[in-house]
Amino acid sequence: MPELPEVETVRSTLYNLILNRKIESIDVYYIKIIKDINVTEFIKRLVGKSIKDIKRYGKYLIFILDDVALISHLRMEGKYFIKEQSEVINKHEHIIFNFTDGSSLRYHDVRKFGTMDLRDLDKIYTTNPLLKLGLEPFDKLMTVKYLKSKLQKKEVAIKTCLLDQTIFTGLGNIYVDEVLFLSRLNPQLKASKLKDKDYQNIIKNAIEVLNKAIALGGTTIRSYTSSLGVTGLFQNELNVHTKKGEPCVICNTLIEKTRVNGRGTYYCPNCQK
């Protein structure tokens, strides 16, 4: 599924491909992707506008148009494709932005979980969905002090906390497993039990894992396959996620799979006690 590295890969690819293209028309085939605004208004606000910039915060893509921002979350299987308008519409392409040059940007989502919000440019970060987000690991304000303030009273598993986007933005199930492995922390350990050194390790390893994943174009496993012709390579660098029954790269103990808060969770029972 798209996490921060995959979304960043999509962002940078789209940036190079569709900047300054002008929207001529929009076809909406599944309206529930559009939030907080009706389809007519959604189309009205975007048609005639040009894409001036494409940003990212956490797992959200932010298309900056002339006077409005389109905030897109890919959720589980959302993808963007650029095709000629004459090409056949795939049954999973739910929203199509047709540009004046004859090309189109197509939002493809097999499971229809993705969302799109429109916001005024001066309200992008001061309204939801972005308002409630916590800090990315790259943020200067992401410190031991910040993380401790958020986690020291939490009586839930550390994995659950790291998946909480209001605390730690950008990590999803894959990368949380990897960060906890590198930090030698059991995913089921209560967050309140962590020490300063653990917070420091989590931040350091999150930055390391995400930077490496971004450099490799993200992770391509199971449901998250190539988007825009870009296929990530970080799956080759995974230590524990999807490695059930395989030997740990450090101690050779077999990787186990369990569930934490309903999420499939992979860990080394020896390294992550």
Next chain:
DNA sequence: GTGACCACCTGGCCGC
């Protein structure tokens, strides 16, 4: 305020 649980969705996989 916190934590647990469910709904949203569809394709793939497995057992019968």
Next chain:
DNA sequence: TGCGGCCAGGTGGTCA
């Protein structure tokens, strides 16, 4: 071969 059930999982909503 066909069918039913389960699983995958990010986020928002609801409830205790």
